[in-house]
Amino acid sequence: MPTSYSSYFYPLLKKHTTESEIKWLDSIPKDNPNALMTAFVKAPRFLSKTIIQEDVEDQNLIPNLPGFQVNHWNLVRLSRVWFLGFLVTLSKDELIEKIETLFDTAELNELVALFSSLPILPYPQVWLPRATDAVRSNMGFVFDAIALHNPFPYQEFPELAWNQLVLKTIFNEKPIQMIYGLSERKNQNLSISLISFVKERWSAGREVPANVWQLLVPYLSEGELYLVETLFKSRREEDVLAASLICSQSELNSYQLLGTKHPKFLEEIKNGKWDWSKLGNNH
Amino acid sequence: MCEKKSDLTTNPSHFENQNKTKDTPTHMDLQWNDYKDKIKGFKFFDPHIHMVSRTTDDYQNMAQAGIVAVIEPAFWVGQPRTGLSSFKDYYSSLVGWERFRSSQFGIKHYCTIGLNSREANNERLAEEVMEILPLYIYKEGVVGVGEIGFDDQTELEEKYYRLQLELAKEAKLPVQIHTPHRDKKRGTERSMSIAIEHGLDPSWVIVDHNNEETVKSVLDQGFYAAFTIYPFTKMGNKRMVSIVEQYGAERIMINSSADWGISDPLAIPKTAALMVNRGIPHDVIRKVTYENAIEAFAKSGQIQVSDFESSTPSDPNEKFHGNSVLRGGQLPKWNQNSLYID
Numbered sequence: 222m223p224t225s226y227s228s229y230f231y232p233l234l235k236k237h238t239t240e241s242e243i244k245w246l247d248s249i250p251k252d253n254p255n256a257l258m259t260a261f262v263k264a265p266r267f268l269s270k271t272i273i274q275e276d277v278e279d280q281n282l283i284p285n286l287p288g289f290q291v292n293h294w295n296l297v298r299l300s301r302v303w304f305l306g307f308l309v310t311l312s313k314d315e316l317i318e319k320i321e322t323l324f325d326t327a328e329l330n331e332l333v334a335l336f337s338s339l340p341i342l343p344y345p346q347v348w349l350p351r352a353t354d355a356v357r358s359n360m361g362f363v364f365d366a367i368a369l370h371n372p373f374p375y376q377e378f379p380e381l382a383w384n385q386l387v388l389k390t391i392f393n394e395k396p397i398q399m400i401y402g403l404s405e406r407k408n409q410n411l412s413i414s415l416i417s418f419v420k421e422r423w424s425a426g427r428e429v430p431a432n433v434w435q436l437l438v439p440y441l442s443e444g445e446l447y448l449v450e451t452l453f454k455s456r457r458e459e460d461v462l463a464a465s466l467i468c469s470q471s472e473l474n475s476y477q478l479l480g481t482k483h484p485k486f487l488e489e490i491k492n493g494k495w496d497w498s499k500l501g502n503n504h
Numbered sequence: 505m506c507e508k509k510s511d512l513t514t515n516p517s518h519f520e521n522q523n524k525t526k527d528t529p530t531h532m533d534l535q536w537n538d539y540k541d542k543i544k545g546f547k548f549f550d551p552h553i554h555m556v557s558r559t560t561d562d563y564q565n566m567a568q569a570g571i572v573a574v575i576e577p578a579f580w581v582g583q584p585r586t587g588l589s590s591f592k593d594y595y596s597s598l599v600g601w602e603r604f605r606s607s608q609f610g611i612k613h614y615c616t617i618g619l620n621s622r623e624a625n626n627e628r629l630a631e632e633v634m635e636i637l638p639l640y641i642y643k644e645g646v647v648g649v650g651e652i653g654f655d656d657q658t659e660l661e662e663k664y665y666r667l668q669l670e671l672a673k674e675a676k677l678p679v680q681i682h683t684p685h686r687d688k689k690r691g692t693e694r695s696m697s698i699a700i701e702h703g704l705d706p707s708w709v710i711v712d713h714n715n716e717e718t719v720k721s722v723l724d725q726g727f728y729a730a731f732t733i734y735p736f737t738k739m740g741n742k743r744m745v746s747i748v749e750q751y752g753a754e755r756i757m758i759n760s761s762a763d764w765g766i767s768d769p770l771a772i773p774k775t776a777a778l779m780v781n782r783g784i785p786h787d788v789i790r791k792v793t794y795e796n797a798i799e800a801f802a803k804s805g806q807i808q809v810s811d812f813e814s815s816t817p818s819d820p821n822e823k824f825h826g827n828s829v830l831r832g833g834q835l836p837k838w839n840q841n842s843l844y845i846d
Contacts, residue, residue, distance in 0.1 A: 326592065328603070
């Protein structure tokens with residue numbers, strides 16, 4: 222039988238609920254799928270949208286689910302995911318039927334909860350098409366629920382879908398540092414797409430978020446040296462910093478040499494004052 | 505084959521005036537610069553508008569004119585649906601995509617969910633729709649069952665109207681009644697008497713598309729009376745002003761019912777401007793263009809005035825790590841008067 226992770230949520234729920242709210246949560250029969258589904262829908266009628274605020278920013282709520290975190294969710298979202306956790310005891314077919322029904326009739330915030338819950342549901346391959354579809358969503362909240370702070374894409378997405386997720390995050394002007402596993406899943410194909418993207422943006426007189434360059438470093442060849450030279454000429458300090466980081470991390474002599482011609486940040490990079498995480502566009 | 509010129513014309517959704525005579529001045533003649541100063545400081549709530557048929561330009565203009573929240577009733581989209589999936593996708597769009605689209609313009613979007621009167625005549629489909637309605641009516645932001653009622657006043661329309669009144673009672677939701685365009689007076693009376701027969705409290709029922717002939721009875725029986733300001737149709741602005749002068753503001757609200765026909769999503773702010781011109785007191789204007797609609801539909805428990813009273817979104821889902829980077833893809837408020845598109 223698949224593991225239910227619901228017990229990990231309860232202390233948090235208790236901490237963030239009023240007496241009447243926890244009473245309502247406790248009153249839902251956890252062995253009755255239809256009652257759980259109805260509660261999933263009705264939650265906002267009984268719960269506030271208190272923000273779940275934990276002291277430790279990147280703690281793992283569930284030890285064997287790295288990257289899964291509920292910080293900054295609201296109480297309704299957390300409760301909905303908690304309810305879904307009890308459905309895993311159903312047979313595979315039953316579980317799929319229930320979750321599909323919820324997906325098919327979901328409103329905006331329900332979709333957010335459903336995509337947030339994917340890491341705690343069994344049979345990830347079943348949800349994969351929906352998850353990749355969520356990346357295509359134009360509803361910002363839905364996109365965010367799958368793309369940011371969610372380990373499901375990192376664990377399950379094939380390369381093409383992963384690359385689309387990263388590209389779309391950049392395209393949507395969202396903070397890529399919030400994509401779980403971003404650095405670990407760098408790949409050649411993504412870098413090719415990103416080089417194209419940089420050229421397009423620059424041709425249009427637009428900018429590229431400076432932290433995007435971290436995804437290119439291992440794949441930059443002599444042919445792209447001129448792009449980094451251009452980056453050094455940028456009026457934006459974060460671009461110059463990105464160019465310096467590229468040169469300090471590249472294994473190619475030409476890049477290292479280019480870096481020495483622009484020493485402004487080299488010392489501070491060596492001293493650990495600057496790294497890619499400081500270049501986030503999370504303003 | 506179209507033989508006559510008249511075969512080429514369309515039937516407006518809210519048609520009443522065969523000769524297309526217009527009240528003068530009508531809100532359709534007003535330009536933004538003509539009325540923007542009149543409505544300064546007003547906030548508007550449009551309790552009946554079909555945004556699914558409207559453009560993003562409309563959203564931008566509505567936000568600019570002070571419309572802070574809307575209710576989108578489920579309705580007939582101009583062409584009969586042939587299957588349940590179309591209904592499902594439509595209802596989902598009302599609580600999903602359209603809600604999101606609206607939020608991008610800072611307008612809070614609510615909806616009422618129901619089986620409209622025209623499509624109640626397709627019994628096979630109507631039966632299937634009734635089965636899925638409970639999946640939607642309890643959802644967040646669903647402020648009523650609507651728009652339901654009569655169109656041709658057939659037996660099937662009555663059957664599904666009654667069933668949905670029961671649904672509304674069970675869900676403790678207000679009801680938004682569409683009154684028919686033809687044989688309106690009789691249809692309105694029939695809608696109200698059936699609602700009372702089912703034990704609904706009239707103050708939980710909003711009777712829509714009223715005119716001079718129906719309003720007195722609606723108000724006398726304790727229902728809310730909604731008026732649609734729609735070109736060539738039920739209510740011109742001048743007539744609307746007269747109604748307010750005659751009946752006061754209690755339980756009266758106005759809406760645009762803007763949809764896929766020739767209609768105006770700015771009907772409320774423009775009518776408010778005309779009311780200002782006619783010397784109607786501001787507190788009366790506020791009641792019929794904002795407060796009464798909130799009072800009626802807030803009975804659903806789904807309306808938090810703080811969500812649209814302040815200019816910043818109060819839904820925590822719209823904030824993340826203290827910033828609003830999650831507002832979605834595009835930044836919709838660019839200057840349309842500029843020749844340049846950056």
